[in-house]
Amino acid sequence: MTSSLGVIGFGRMAQAIVFPLLKQKLFSPKEIFAVVGQQTSIESLIDKVPKDMQVVSSIDAKSSEAWDAPIQLLAVKPQQFDLVAKQASRCLSINQKNKPILVSLLAGITLERLQKAFPQHHCVRTVPNTPSLVGAGLTGITWGKNFSTEQRLAVRNLFEPVSEVFELKEDYLDAFLALTSSGPAYVAVIVEALADGAVAAGLPRKMALDLANRTLSGTALLLKEKGLHPGELKDMVASPGGTTITALRHLEKAGVRSSLIEAVVAAANHSKKLG
Template sequence: MNKTIGFIGSGNMGSAMIGGITSSNLVSPENIIVADLNEKQLDKVKEIYGVNITTDNLKIAKKCDIIVLSIKPHIYPMVIEQIKNDIKEEAIIVVIAAGKDIEDTQAAFGRKVKVVKVMPNTPAMVGEGMSAISPSKEVTKEELEEIISIFESFGKAEVVSRNLMDAVTAVSGSSPAYVYMFIEALADGAVLEGMPRNMAYKFAAQAVLGSAKMVLETGLHPGELKDNVCSPGGTTIEAVATLEEKGFRHAVLAAMEKCADKSREMSK
């Protein structure tokens, strides 16, 4: 890609994206600029990835073709106010914060800038992210393909309609937290049965990783994969029956509904 990419913010998600882009050779490190007020964090990013760094957001605005706002939602207004008069005419603004949509971003810039709303998730840090992408109408097909390629450099990406972003927040943006709770519970159960904790985490995490890979790579329905493990009168169906009795599915559905409701509330 023959574009200069700028990151305003170098926290976990920004660093994960930078790592994915550089490791895939999608963009060379010299064409990436990272801005942050935290000079210690900037030095770390430069040392690891070899990118350009600055504490001046205007350098990003003036030089970059794609600008990723990888900052906390409450900082968006201040940063946009700083850079809005200095970005390139055809610059693409990538918004990754929850509660920040295309219309809000364009309103903050005071004009119909090119905006791509993206909902990534933290597994991007290990190259297994899932990102939902929704562009404004000003973004061309070719530009959208470039944005997709960026997010596919550290996982998978899908273009979705804007009305699905709250569902995306619930099913992939926030769901790593639910999965970590499940892994922790599985490990606790193994410890209860006498397994050392470090070993329990390894068994539990690998089981979840392998199960997810089975869904993605076989194309089989999760219910069919579940049935394949449940022998008649066996141990697994006993466990499944107990999960159903205790409201496992209902708890997950209720949690996702609350998550999506909060996402909608934050967008108002």
């Protein structure tokens, strides 16, 4: 039986999309066929993957089934793209009546490169992020040529259950990725550092981490719900001669804002380089 969704590369990002789709019963386990690189990865997935969902390694002859699905989620590392495209060219069957859809999650790999490596596919480039795991993701999409309304809907249906979807021109995707896909890592570092500060100032570790998390989510909600500019919120909190402005002086002296700006630019440039 041909699966509805072939997943080539079933690592962190693909799991953040596929597990919620299974949980919400938008796909049955039998409809998904996933491929990983190493046999050992299958063992580590046993407890997470439903019994009826097939996961095989790329050296298993059955792995070619993933390339028979009408929609194929390509979620290997960008550095593995050329190898996987070569493996795929050996598997791609002439059985396909219609051109399959290749949904790439790969950072940096351009539509032009995708389409060149997969000429028998309709290729679409997407940039998801890991908060998809809790239904709070953001996904950027750039369509390749000749996508029908039904095909667009089929692709959006993979991401909409777990994220807000933005259709963007391809030129924006590297910056989108540098902010939204890499962003959870920057934010995690900030939360951890804030908690370390609170521990240094005397709070127990568990409490410090919990409070740092809540401070972050509460602040994000306040900014969003009140439509505040971040500078406005900062000024609301920093009273003259107070504790906050004393702390902010330290942040400015350490170049925290400039570091964050440069981090986002570096990630965007690296994404471009990968392409």
